Amino acid sequence: MAKAPPPPENLVPPPEATTRLVGHAAAEATFLKAFESGRMPHAWLLSGPRGIGKATLAFRMARFLLAHGMAAPAAEPAGMGLFGDAPASPPDLTPRDLDIDPGHPIFNRVRELSHSDLRVLRRTVNDKTGKLRSEIIVDDVRSAIDFLHLMPAESAWRVLIVDAADDLNRNAANALLKILEEPRPRSVLILVSHAPGRLLPTIRSRCRRLLLEPLPPALLEAELRQHCPNLAGAERDLALALAEGSLGRAITLGRDQAARDLFQSMAQLLGTFPDFDPAALHRLGDRLAGKAGEENFATAVTLLDWWLARFVRRAAARDRPFSELFPGESSLIDRLAGSASLDRWLQSWEKIGRLFARVASANLDRKQAWVTAWLVLASTRD
Numbered sequence: 001m002a003k004a005p006p007p008p009e010n011l012v013p014p015p016e017a018t019t020r021l022v023g024h025a026a027a028e029a030t031f032l033k034a035f036e037s038g039r040m041p042h043a044w045l046l047s048g049p050r051g052i053g054k055a056t057l058a059f060r061m062a063r064f065l066l067a068h069g070m071a072a073p074a075a076e077p078a079g080m081g082l083f084g085d086a087p088a089s090p091p092d093l094t095p096r097d098l099d100i101d102p103g104h105p106i107f108n109r110v111r112e113l114s115h116s117d118l119r120v121l122r123r124t125v126n127d128k129t130g131k132l133r134s135e136i137i138v139d140d141v142r143s144a145i146d147f148l149h150l151m152p153a154e155s156a157w158r159v160l161i162v163d164a165a166d167d168l169n170r171n172a173a174n175a176l177l178k179i180l181e182e183p184r185p186r187s188v189l190i191l192v193s194h195a196p197g198r199l200l201p202t203i204r205s206r207c208r209r210l211l212l213e214p215l216p217p218a219l220l221e222a223e224l225r226q227h228c229p230n231l232a233g234a235e236r237d238l239a240l241a242l243a244e245g246s247l248g249r250a251i252t253l254g255r256d257q258a259a260r261d262l263f264q265s266m267a268q269l270l271g272t273f274p275d276f277d278p279a280a281l282h283r284l285g286d287r288l289a290g291k292a293g294e295e296n297f298a299t300a301v302t303l304l305d306w307w308l309a310r311f312v313r314r315a316a317a318r319d320r321p322f323s324e325l326f327p328g329e330s331s332l333i334d335r336l337a338g339s340a341s342l343d344r345w346l347q348s349w350e351k352i353g354r355l356f357a358r359v360a361s362a363n364l365d366r367k368q369a370w371v372t373a374w375l376v377l378a379s380t381r382d
Contacts, residue, residue, distance in 0.1 A: 015055035015163070016120075017111045019102050022223055022247050024053055027210045028098050031061055034208070035068075041208035042183035045165075047196040048212035050306070051248025055163050057212065058190045059110060060098040062118055062159040065188060067106040069156035116153045119144050121162045126361075134357040136162075138171040145179050148187045158187045165191040165199055173200050180206040195309075214245020223247055228254035235260060241325050242303075244310070259299045262287075266303060267326040273335055274378045281374055285367035297366045301356045304373070308349045315342055340380045348380045 021028070027046075034040055044061070046054040100107045109115040121144050123133045144160055152158050162168070168176060180189065180203060189207075196204055215223075221240055224231070224247075231239065231254050238260055243250035253259050265284050269276055288297040314322060315337045324330055336345065352373045359369050 016059045016113060018056045018059070021053050021056050021060055021098075023215045023219060024057060024212050027057060027212055028060070030210060031064075032098065035064070040188060042187065043180055043189040043191065043207040045191045045193060045196060045199075045204060045207035045209050046212060047193045047209065049214065049244060049246050049249075050194050050302075051243070051246035051250075051252070052212045052214065053247065054192045054194075054212055055161075057210075058161045058163065058192055060100075061188075061190055062161060063100045063106055063110050064098045065157045065159055066110065066115060066117055066155045067100050067104065117155050117158050119147045119158075119160045121160065123167050129363070131360055131363075134167075134361045135169040136167045136172050137169060138175050141168070141172045141175040145175065148179055148184050148189075152186055156186060158184070160187070160189045161192070162189065163192045165193045165203070166195055173203065177202055177206075215247055216245075220245060220247060220250055224250045224254055227251045238263075238325075241323070242306075249306075256299070258296060259303070262296060262300050263303050264326075266300070266307070267329075269374070270307070271326070271328050271332055273332060274339065276374055276378055281371060282367075285370045288370055289365075289367040293366065297359075297370070300370070305349075305353065305356075308345075308352070311336060312342065312345060312349065315345070336380075340382045344380060344382055348376050352376055 031044070046058055048054055102108075106115070110118060113120055121136055121140060123136055124140055125131065126133050148158055148160060150158065162176070165173075165176075177200060183189075191203070191207060193199060196209075214220075217240070220243060221236075224236060224240060224243075228236070228239070228251065235257075236254065239250050239253040242253050242260075242263060262284075265280075265287075269280055269284060272280075284300075287293055288300055311333055314320075314333050318337075322330065340348075355369055355373055355376075358364055359366055
């Protein structure tokens with residue numbers, strides 16, 4: 001079972017080790033209501049922006065199922081007491097939330113991914129290259145399906161978390177679809193997805209959907225102040241704006257000065273569309289090259305992907321309120337939207353995503369891939 005890599009000191013802990021979920025009480029209540037009804041859906045699809053808490057919620061759901069077993073059936077109405085008086089009401093043992101104490105054995109075993117009734121599907125390390133794969137492969141899905149075909153060993157459920165379903169390659173997605181179409185008894189699949197629209201429609205249709213909404217600005221700021229008390233006003237405002245309601249992203253950006261600097265450089269470069277400054281582009285590429293630039297490259301790829309998603313959302317809903325992250329962002333979006341149709345931009349976005357995925361799988365030069373991605377942006381035309 002693939003464990004999430006240990007986070008650097010400036011990043012948030014992995015979801016299996018996270019003790020609390022900020023916000024999303026409505027999503028938890030929906031799951032709890034389904035559990036109490038005794039009609040638990042065999043598959044859940046948790047969607048929303050990156051860092052919003054989807055994987056954290058998935059592990060809370062898994063811990064809850066492994067710790068509480070099956071919901072008790074509704075009790076029959078009680079008769080009179082021995083002496084004709086009304087019988088004492090039984091204590092209400094209905095769980096009120098999904099909290100499991102961090103000292104509970106179930107919490108510890110889920111954190112270590114050592115519970116025999118839990119399996120987590122993530123990208124795994126390629127034995128030949130020693131590097132993390134860019135996708136979840138079909139062999140790992142088949143192994144997970146074999147796991148689901150067994151009866152629970154210690155609890156009432158077998159739980160499979162797919163983190164994230166967006167990483168499934170086509171063969172892996174088709175293999176997972178088979179178990180969704182023919183679910184095993186006493187098994188629950190929890191799929192995490194940052195972009196559910198990219199999943200197979202047949203996968204989406206077989207899952208109960210839980211959409212996690214961005215946190216309210218006041219709550220997000222309060223949490224960021226708690227986690228990053230030394231973050232200055234202007235820097236904090238930038239982290240909050242970039243986070244767009246995602247606490248995980250806000251904390252990561254709040255603790256990572258290099259990430260904020262990278263975004264500022266990217267914003268300046270984006271502002272020159274379509275005539276990107278070659279010298280500035282190569283200077284930025286130099287910061288992502290070599291062994292020292294590996295972490296910067298991963299951050300830059302994430303930031304560019306996130307901004308392109310922001311652009312697409314804005315281009316598709318121009319009538320909604322919009323706050324600029326950097327001076328001239330609105331006019332930049334207008335220029336991009338005017339140069340090509342939304343479908344054409346989606347094609348370029350996907351092309352860039354495939355290019356960056358191949359950097360790890362085919363050991364491509366990071367700087368060259370970065371420059372090529374920007375050339376794709378510059379050449380996007382109808």
